[in-house]
Amino acid sequence: MHELLTVDEMSRADRWAIAQGTPGLTLMENAGRAVAEAVTARFKRASVAVLCGPGNNGGDGFVAARHLSEAGWSVTLYLLGEREKLTGDAAEMARRWNGAIHPMTGDAVRGAGLIIDAIFGAGLSRPVEGVPAELIQAAARAGTPVVAVDMPSGLHGDTGEVLGAAFKAVLTVTFFRAKPGHYLLGGRRHCGELLLRDIGIGEEALGELLPHTYENCPSLWLGGFPRPEFGDHKYTRGHGVVVSGGMSTTGAARLGARAALRAGAGLVTLASPSSALMVNASQLTAVMVRAVNTPDELTAFLEDKRRNAVLIGPGAGIGGPTREKVLAILLSGAAVVLDADALTSFEEVPRDLFVAIEGYFAGPAVLTPHEGEFKRLFKDIEGSKLERARAAARRAGAIVVLKGPDTVIAAPDGRAAINTNASPELATAGSGDVLAGIITGLLAQSMAPFEAACAAVWLHGEAGRAFGPGLIAEDLPEMLPVVLRDLF
Numbered sequence: 001m002h003e004l005l006t007v008d009e010m011s012r013a014d015r016w017a018i019a020q021g022t023p024g025l026t027l028m029e030n031a032g033r034a035v036a037e038a039v040t041a042r043f044k045r046a047s048v049a050v051l052c053g054p055g056n057n058g059g060d061g062f063v064a065a066r067h068l069s070e071a072g073w074s075v076t077l078y079l080l081g082e083r084e085k086l087t088g089d090a091a092e093m094a095r096r097w098n099g100a101i102h103p104m105t106g107d108a109v110r111g112a113g114l115i116i117d118a119i120f121g122a123g124l125s126r127p128v129e130g131v132p133a134e135l136i137q138a139a140a141r142a143g144t145p146v147v148a149v150d151m152p153s154g155l156h157g158d159t160g161e162v163l164g165a166a167f168k169a170v171l172t173v174t175f176f177r178a179k180p181g182h183y184l185l186g187g188r189r190h191c192g193e194l195l196l197r198d199i200g201i202g203e204e205a206l207g208e209l210l211p212h213t214y215e216n217c218p219s220l221w222l223g224g225f226p227r228p229e230f231g232d233h234k235y236t237r238g239h240g241v242v243v244s245g246g247m248s249t250t251g252a253a254r255l256g257a258r259a260a261l262r263a264g265a266g267l268v269t270l271a272s273p274s275s276a277l278m279v280n281a282s283q284l285t286a287v288m289v290r291a292v293n294t295p296d297e298l299t300a301f302l303e304d305k306r307r308n309a310v311l312i313g314p315g316a317g318i319g320g321p322t323r324e325k326v327l328a329i330l331l332s333g334a335a336v337v338l339d340a341d342a343l344t345s346f347e348e349v350p351r352d353l354f355v356a357i358e359g360y361f362a363g364p365a366v367l368t369p370h371e372g373e374f375k376r377l378f379k380d381i382e383g384s385k386l387e388r389a390r391a392a393a394r395r396a397g398a399i400v401v402l403k404g405p406d407t408v409i410a411a412p413d414g415r416a417a418i419n420t421n422a423s424p425e426l427a428t429a430g431s432g433d434v435l436a437g438i439i440t441g442l443l444a445q446s447m448a449p450f451e452a453a454c455a456a457v458w459l460h461g462e463a464g465r466a467f468g469p470g471l472i473a474e475d476l477p478e479m480l481p482v483v484l485r486d487l488f
């Protein structure tokens with residue numbers, strides 16, 4: 001499992017390991033050595049500037065400098081602040097460093113072939129300014145490769161936010177478990193390659209911490225992923241329903257329906273207004289189409305409980321009729337995916353939606369907003385993308401998939417996953433409709449909603465990667481067979 005630890009959880013893991021008998025000095029030695037080993041394995045020998053900060057991140061820097069120097073590299077070490085002010089393990093590692101300790105000045109990286117950034121790690125507590133900020137600019141101007149210890153200095157480990165300024169590393173070596181900030185957008189932009197190294201903290205630490213943030217990887221949901229078994233027939237694989245928009249906005253729903261079918265739903269029906277029936281019917285083959293016009297007709301249509309997962313929103317239109325249909329679906333007890341217009345339709349009355357989701361008869365709900373739709377429904381929720389998705393999931397009582405290059409999937413119980421496999425090609429019209437359709441297809445097969453949303457986001461990312469340049473939304477469902485074959 002790919003757990004992510006917050007800065008606070010990481011320092012608790014450190015303390016736990018120390019309490020279990022692994023000295024802090026050993027952890028720091030292992031961390032610094034791992035950095036030196038990563039550097040010697042990846043870079044040609046160069047003159048290295050090791051930039052050490054006043055805390056334990058700097059301590060790791062002293063260790064890395066020692067190992068690189070012992071390996072015959074030319075190392076110049078710069079310290080931010082006074083040596084006498086170093087304490088604890090970092091002070092001891094400074095004693096073990098035999099070379100000179102230069103004061104950190106604005107020209108510390110001039111002429112360096114490689115920079116090791118050990119200024120600030122998990123202990124970043126305020127915006128970076130002064131000499132470190134100057135060095136960040138100088139490194140960027142010179143194009144000197146930067147290897148970051150734990151976090152690029154300036155990047156916050158929990159939020160991925162840049163405080164003041166941050167190094168853009170080509171490689172970041174972190175320890176035990178990555179942090180959310182490594183994978184949220186700022187981290188993706190600043191960390192370069194991310195290497196995770198064991199430094200002697202036992203896996204049992206996780207049993208103490210009970211982390212609930214994850215990188216979205218198959219290990220998180222593969223165990224619950226529906227796979228057809230011998231003897232299954234189409235009805236045992238679930239029946240997805242996608243609500244179509246009117247005559248001129250039917251394409252989005254068809255994309256979703258196709259994706260639901262490709263994701264494994266046994267049957268998929270497009271619930272279409274009569275006016276759009278011909279348009280839809282002329283474009284569909286395996287997906288069925290039925291005339292469903294009003295909220296009452298939708299209620300009647302969903303009385304057949306085999307129709308167990310419903311997508312509404314793509315092309316649905318904004319306003320009262322869409323709201324009524326959403327409420328009808330929630331009352332039916334089917335699992336529901338609310339996307340696009342189905343979300344925006346509740347902009348003025350979000351409470352009505354949340355109350356309906358919490359309703360006695362309501363099935364599981366998955367909300368798939370992009371940033372704009374999110375702001376319309378959760379106007380007052382602020383913080384990092386991770387914090388916002390989590391708070392929204394709790395408020396709505398639903399799974400929230402906050403989309404973007406670093407999509408976050410959050411559950412009301414506090415679990416959250418950050419997705420890391422999205423390719424920029426996914427930013428294309430209709431891509432979100434396909435994602436909503438994949439979720440619907442998995443829900444139809446009775447996959448648990450948090451896991452279904454995580455799996456769908458991952459499959460969507462892989463499909464985009466598998467197709468590559470030139471991708472349009474229509475291609476995504478057609479890539480699912482390849483992706484699924486690789487997955488199993």
Ligand SMILES: NC(=O)C1=CN([C@@H]2O[C@H](COP(=O)(O)OP(=O)(O)OC[C@H]3O[C@@H](n4cnc5c(N)ncnc54)[C@H](OP(=O)(O)O)[C@@H]3O)[C@@H](O)[C@H]2O)[C@@H](O)CC1
Nearest residue numbers: 014027028054055056057120121122123124125126127150
């Ligand atoms: N614990 C362990 O056993 C292990 C930990 N490990 C390593 O330790 C790192 C965490 O160490 P850490 O907690 O000492 O924090 P660190 O990142 O060095 O920074 C704190 C110092 O920076 C200062 N400071 C902060 N922001 C600033 C700013 N903007 N501008 C100026 N100053 C600023 C801050 O000052 P203060 O806020 O106290 O005034 C304080 O002096 C972790 O990332 C990993 O690399 C590994 O060795 C494995 C074992």
Ligand SMILES: [K+]
Nearest residue numbers: 117120151153
């Ligand atoms: K650093």
